[in-house]
Amino acid sequence: MTLPKIPLAGVIGHPIAQSKSPQVHGHWLRTFGIKGHYIPMDVNPSDLKKVIKALPKMGFVGVNVTIPHKERVMDLVHQVTDRATLIGAVNTLIIREDGKIIGDNTDGYGFIENLRQAAPNWQAADGPAVILGAGGAARAVIASLLDAGVPEILISNRTRVRAETLREEFGTRLTVVDWFQAGNAIEGGATIVNTTSLGMAGKPDLRVPLDGLKPSAVVTDLVYNPLETQLLAAAKDVGCTTVDGLGMLLHQAVPGFERWFGTRPTVDDATRQAALK
């Protein structure tokens, strides 16, 4: 009798000990009684090519890829999806039975799904979105908001040229606003997103003036440590609906788990608790 293969998945990064993905996928594997494993893998950049090549032979059905490998891995896979190409980074690899590796990006999906779950009345058409920051995470947020149908995005970043580059790539629905005028942009925003690392434990707070923030705005922060950033606390005081960043991390994991293990997980309170352990 041949025993069925045990599907393996995991996350590749450097460092990797801080990743919450093993707790999340481990929780789902246990919840559904799937005999698979999801492991953290600390891979040095100089070993990345060899490691990716070996995955199909080792029984991996897929992996997540995180900092600092998200861009470089695009050249190491057989195919990259359109949305990963648009975002310019890959965070999920799917390994087919024939050994071919597909690179996808589920960060934008995770961002929108989190917004929809935590702010069910949110509509892309409600008005302009204001994005603070222009790093890697901002790219996924922009791609998903444009795809969802926001009429306009005002983007503001400390280093203005990075925001201008995104304007050139993503097109005319984007307007670049000077960092010192970010407070003015917020006045007209229906959706406010912090994609900078400001507000994270150990970093300074985001000090953008919120005087003009409308109570009808939905405010979300990609930072999830702490869960309630100073931005979210201030927005809550104004009466805004606020959405923390942990949900994005959880929702971006859903498409990978479903492809690898054949069951679509739901993001519920037990999933959040598993990530916070």
Ligand code: NAP
């Ligand atoms: P990144 O590419 O390094 O970009 C960092 C951004 O923060 C840039 O816009 C940078 O502005 C800005 N920034 C950093 N320090 C600043 C300061 N002192 N003053 C003003 N702006 C500052 O990082 P990333 O990958 O985009 O990640 C950004 C944040 O999102 C991180 O906190 C990350 O943990 C979080 N994130 C969360 C999720 C999730 O699932 N919730 C997913 C991805 C990322 P400059 O261009 O001027 O340097």
